[in-house]
Amino acid sequence: MVDLCSALLLLTCFAIVAQRRLSACVDLFALQSVFLAATAALVAFLTGIHHIYVAAALTVVIKAIVLPRILKKVIERLNVTRELQMNINVPAGLLICCALVILAFFITQPIIPLGFLLTRDSLAIALAIVLIGFFTMIARKKAVTQVVGFLVMENGLFLGATAAAYGMPLIVELGVFFDVLVAGLIVGIYTHRIQDAFDSVDTSKLTVLKE
Amino acid sequence: MAWPLLVLIVVPVLAGLGSLAVRDRRLVEALQCGQAGTLLAASTLVVERVVTDGQASAGLLLQADAMSAWMDLIIGAVGGTGTLYAVGYLGEELDRGHVSMSRYRQFFCLFDLYLAAMLTAVNVENVAIMWIAVEGSTLSAALLIGFDRRKAALEAGWKYVVLSSVGIALALFGTILVYYSSEHVLGVTSEALRWSELYRVADTLDPTAIKVAFVFVLIGYGTKAGVAPMHTWLPDAHAEAPTPVSAMLSANMLAVAVYAILRFKAVADRTVGPSFSGKLMVGLGFLSVAIAGVFLLVQRDYKRLFAYSSIEHIGVVLIGFGIGGAGVFAALWHLLNHALAKSIAFYASGLVLLRHEHKVLERVPGLLRQMPLAGGAVLVAGVALAGMPPFGLFVSEVLIAIGTYAATPAVAYGFLSLLTLAFATLLYQVLRMALGEPLEAGTALGRRNQTFMSAAIWLNLATLGTIGLQVPARCGALLGSIAQIFGSTVETP
Numbered sequence: 222m223v224d225l226c227s228a229l230l231l232l233t234c235f236a237i238v239a240q241r242r243l244s245a246c247v248d249l250f251a252l253q254s255v256f257l258a259a260t261a262a263l264v265a266f267l268t269g270i271h272h273i274y275v276a277a278a279l280t281v282v283i284k285a286i287v288l289p290r291i292l293k294k295v296i297e298r299l300n301v302t303r304e305l306q307m308n309i310n311v312p313a314g315l316l317i318c319c320a321l322v323i324l325a326f327f328i329t330q331p332i333i334p335l336g337f338l339l340t341r342d343s344l345a346i347a348l349a350i351v352l353i354g355f356f357t358m359i360a361r362k363k364a365v366t367q368v369v370g371f372l373v374m375e376n377g378l379f380l381g382a383t384a385a386a387y388g389m390p391l392i393v394e395l396g397v398f399f400d401v402l403v404a405g406l407i408v409g410i411y412t413h414r415i416q417d418a419f420d421s422v423d424t425s426k427l428t429v430l431k432e
Numbered sequence: 433m434a435w436p437l438l439v440l441i442v443v444p445v446l447a448g449l450g451s452l453a454v455r456d457r458r459l460v461e462a463l464q465c466g467q468a469g470t471l472l473a474a475s476t477l478v479v480e481r482v483v484t485d486g487q488a489s490a491g492l493l494l495q496a497d498a499m500s501a502w503m504d505l506i507i508g509a510v511g512g513t514g515t516l517y518a519v520g521y522l523g524e525e526l527d528r529g530h531v532s533m534s535r536y537r538q539f540f541c542l543f544d545l546y547l548a549a550m551l552t553a554v555n556v557e558n559v560a561i562m563w564i565a566v567e568g569s570t571l572s573a574a575l576l577i578g579f580d581r582r583k584a585a586l587e588a589g590w591k592y593v594v595l596s597s598v599g600i601a602l603a604l605f606g607t608i609l610v611y612y613s614s615e616h617v618l619g620v621t622s623e624a625l626r627w628s629e630l631y632r633v634a635d636t637l638d639p640t641a642i643k644v645a646f647v648f649v650l651i652g653y654g655t656k657a658g659v660a661p662m663h664t665w666l667p668d669a670h671a672e673a674p675t676p677v678s679a680m681l682s683a684n685m686l687a688v689a690v691y692a693i694l695r696f697k698a699v700a701d702r703t704v705g706p707s708f709s710g711k712l713m714v715g716l717g718f719l720s721v722a723i724a725g726v727f728l729l730v731q732r733d734y735k736r737l738f739a740y741s742s743i744e745h746i747g748v749v750l751i752g753f754g755i756g757g758a759g760v761f762a763a764l765w766h767l768l769n770h771a772l773a774k775s776i777a778f779y780a781s782g783l784v785l786l787r788h789e790h791k792v793l794e795r796v797p798g799l800l801r802q803m804p805l806a807g808g809a810v811l812v813a814g815v816a817l818a819g820m821p822p823f824g825l826f827v828s829e830v831l832i833a834i835g836t837y838a839a840t841p842a843v844a845y846g847f848l849s850l851l852t853l854a855f856a857t858l859l860y861q862v863l864r865m866a867l868g869e870p871l872e873a874g875t876a877l878g879r880r881n882q883t884f885m886s887a888a889i890w891l892n893l894a895t896l897g898t899i900g901l902q903v904p905a906r907c908g909a910l911l912g913s914i915a916q917i918f919g920s921t922v923e924t925p
Contacts, residue, residue: 270620332613332641344612351605355598367594374601381605386612389560390622396564397604403571404597411578411590418583427587430668 223267223384226260227346230380231322234353234373238314238360241303246369247292250376254284257376260343261383272391273383279398280379288372288405295412296365299422309360318353325349343384350377364412364422368405375401434488436477437496440504441551443470444511448544451537457526460540461519467544468515475508483909495557498913502764503554503691505907509895510683510771511547513888517779518543518676520884524786525674527878539579539674546572546680550688559625559695563600563607566692569685570596570656577673577681588665588672595665599655603692606648610699613641627695631917634702646700646709650693650716657689659750660720663743667727670739671791675782678735682742682778683771690749690767697753698917706756706918713754714836714843720747721850728857733791734784737861738777741817744854745770745825751847752832755839760918761911762831765903769824772896773816779889780809783882784865787874793861797868807866809889814862816896818855823900 233253240246258280265273309317325348333344354377357370379397382389389397412422419426447467451460481488482501489495496504522539525531531539546569553565574596578589611624617633618624634642651662658666670678697709724744731737745766752763783806784796799807816823829851837844877885899907 328644332609332638332644348605351601354601358594358598364590371594371597371601374598378601378604378608381608382611386608386615387620389608389611390625393558393560393564393622393625396561400564400567400571404567404593407571407574408593410575411586411593414578414581414586415590418581418586424590427590429584429587430591430672 223260223263224342226256226263227343227380227384229256230260230376231346231349234350235315235318237369237373238318238353238357239311241311243296243301243303243363243365244293246366247289247296250292250369250372251285251289253373253376254280257380258285260380261388264383264387268387270388272394273388275391276379276383276388276394276398279394283398283402284372284376287402291405291409292365292368295409299365299412299416301363301365301422306362307360308362314356314360317356321352321356322349325352343380347377347381347385350374350380353377362423362425364408364415364424367424368408368412371408372401372405434478434481434490434496436474436481437488437494437504437555438490439470440474440478440508441494441548441555443467443474444544444548444551448541448548451540451544454537455533457523457533457536460537461523464515464519464540464544468512468519471508471515471547472512475504475512478504478508479906479910483906486913493558493561494552494555496555497917498910499691499694499917500554502768502910502914503687504551505910506687506768506771507547507550507554507684509768510775510892511551511680513779513891514676514680514683514775515543515547516891517679517782517885517888520881520888521674521676521782521786523884524877524881527881535579539576542572542576542579543676543680546576547684550684553688554691557626557628558622559607559610559627559630562692562695563604566603566653566656566688567600569688570600573677573681573685576677577669579674579677580672582672584668585672588668592665592669595662596656599652599662601652602648602655603652606645606652606696609641609645609648610696613638613645627699630699631702634699637699637703639704642700642703643708646696647712649696650709650712653689653692654716657686657693657746658720658743659716659746660723660743663720663723666743667736667739670742671733671735675735675778675785678739679775679778679782682739683775686742686746687767687771690746690753694753701918710754710756713750717747717750717752717754718846718850720744720750721847721854722747725850725854725857728854728861731861732793734793734796734861734865735778735781735791737793737858738774738781738817741777741854741858742770742774744858745774745817748829748832748851751836752828755832755835756918757835757838758831759835760915762828762835764911764914765824766828766832768907769816769828769896769899772892772899773813773823773825776809776889776892776896777813777817779885779892780806780813783877783885784810786877788872789875793865795871796865798870800866802870802874805886805889809893810862811866812893812896814859814866816900818859818862819851820855821900823896
């Protein structure tokens, strides 16, 4: 069950890589967060560790509702709907993501037997999601999609923390959530300012500073 | 209960929020000066306490051992003078109408929270809370770098946000892996995240998991430390941030990131032996020194020049920690001296920037004649950063060179030639600034603002000069106990 949920998370990652419409990317991210919360709740139920429920609830509130709203507002204000140019096109991007998943399984293979029986493969999937998020940040040019990439990375980390390690202590979870929320806000502020100064959120136009 | 430790973190938070709340400029200045004094005093008191008792703790979360105390000393000393300098620098910007009063207050709020986040990061016993605090400092720094809202500043800020967030995310993955493996020994408790517990059980942890975790941590926090090849954000951020922030980034934040790597290194060394982490750190350190040495020569912007010099010095520090033994002592000493010298260099560049309102190196020769204090400070800092005696950086670089020679002579030859390269390129550029005839007149600074900034420079110069001649007894004791964390004993020279 937990593996199924984690696999769904991975699937949404691929969908984000394949999606050109910005608002759809944000929706997919929200969907992924819902899956993430479901995974966490499942782990909490199966293990009886209650504070993971709190983390799951926070995931729904912050990552599935608040952050997507902020991002949608930004997209509306910026008036960009589609990303026409990318650094790497969609089919090549999907192939690279497949390679990243294999890489993630390869890296974690020796340490997976350490894990709890229930959630063994989650660690590999978590690493795969982190890597794909990283890749999205490189492959896309628009500031908004780069943010989505970053948030996907965060989701991967959270999956690693809850599923593979049965959750960090509550105070840590709260701190991490707070940081993610603030990071989202700051990035929002930055996209506004970049839009004002450069009349675009295309980060490939940021070329003032060079050697 | 160690009050100085609590004061050290709570005062910047209060001063920051206070600055946002009050409307009067004089009150903000008073608050900030109070903070500067408190940081200087409290950090020395924490050192005092740790030297006598071995550790200091306050509340549930804060706990300082020798390594934390050393970082407190660095952040406290440079953070204190940095606050003083910021009062003068921002005051001048305010007088010239570059920033409004509300932005002035926002700046101090962010600046103080940034200092508080870094101080928290080095004084907590919990691996994950350290991560949260480091992330907090990243976020506050992000807003500070883009504070000017010019195109270049925004670009630098965006680059910093993106790269640092990725780096810090990788570091969190490393942290999770450590937790994942320590849970099997300690069980699902928050004990599994405490440094002291991790050190205790380190030799029973799974070696592969710790290796993978260390690589993630090294790349992750290494990005934040400006280690090559993840250094690309650093020159931009240092050049475009308001100058007091550049000084804090270079002197404090890089040191905090190195501290985080070191904590994990101490665990990894116990699990898989020191040669694994050592080789990685020496390799990355070499790359950093080499890249910085070359790029120092082609810089045309004096703030970027000092930024590249930071990359070089972080490389030297990594090599020092990588070889271990006396290298650990040398690298720690290097961190403190670099923080002092580099902040002087940035403080002086700030004076030049305010006077000439541009950062082009070729257009500011003759600083010694035009602005004796700034010119002198650039020269002294340049000489110290190039690694000449009688400054501490000379001592530490020689010790690291000896250490590498004892390990592998080939490495030592490479290290010395890279150091010579960096020495020559940095000194060449600094002399171009300090000597010659002034070209442009520039705008004079307000007397009152100038006083604050001069005070900061003089304080740092005095400290740098004093500790260059001999290692104070307390620092020696502290360094000795840190070396024990790395399982080596060194007598202080």
